Amino acid sequence: DAGVIQSPRHEVTEMGQEVTLRCKPISGHDYLFWYRQTMMRGLELLIYFNNNVPIDDSGMPEDRFSAKMPNASFSTLKIQPSEPRDSAVYFCASSLSPLDSPLHFGNGTRLTVT
């Protein structure tokens, strides 16, 4: 089991550019989560999916952020256009059942927007 795989590990981009973050969850996990971590705000849930369907996107900051899960083995988080305040570490996590089994996190994508 390779765990949750995120790419890229680091992304540096200029303000206004489109950024796409990618995640491959653990096979068989029905839940997928996107979190953002900053020093100021800690870990914040952006959106989560169950069986590829978005369940709660109330944490998505604004319309510049969008997330998709076209199939059970792939998800993307897109920021368009990016802004310096989007700089953070973005984590993807997957789980069999959020209350009864652990969230397994990837190692994150460190995004820097200049």
Added chain:
Amino acid sequence: EDQVTQSPEALRLQEGESSSLNCSYTVSGLRGLFWYRQDPGKGPEFLFTLYSAGEEKEKERLKATLTKKESFLHITAPKPEDSATYLCAVAGGTSYGKLTFGQGTILTVHP
């Protein structure tokens, strides 16, 4: 809205010096309280889940306890390899899959 407050923000211990980390929470209908460990440059790694007041879980030098308002993570005779950020999270009754995390406690254990 669910809230989690962890204290202290940072804790420095000597190897073998036992201590506790605190997690205070406000939640409507606690479904579960979770402890995670995070090493630099890595994602959080699951440690424990507690579901009801009075419950305790142990793993090596770590022991987690839960009351109706807070949870403690007790570290007995810590080693340098226990140095990490420890995160507490709660799941409330309003959103099944949503965990609310605290800011974490940065633990440093000196040899």
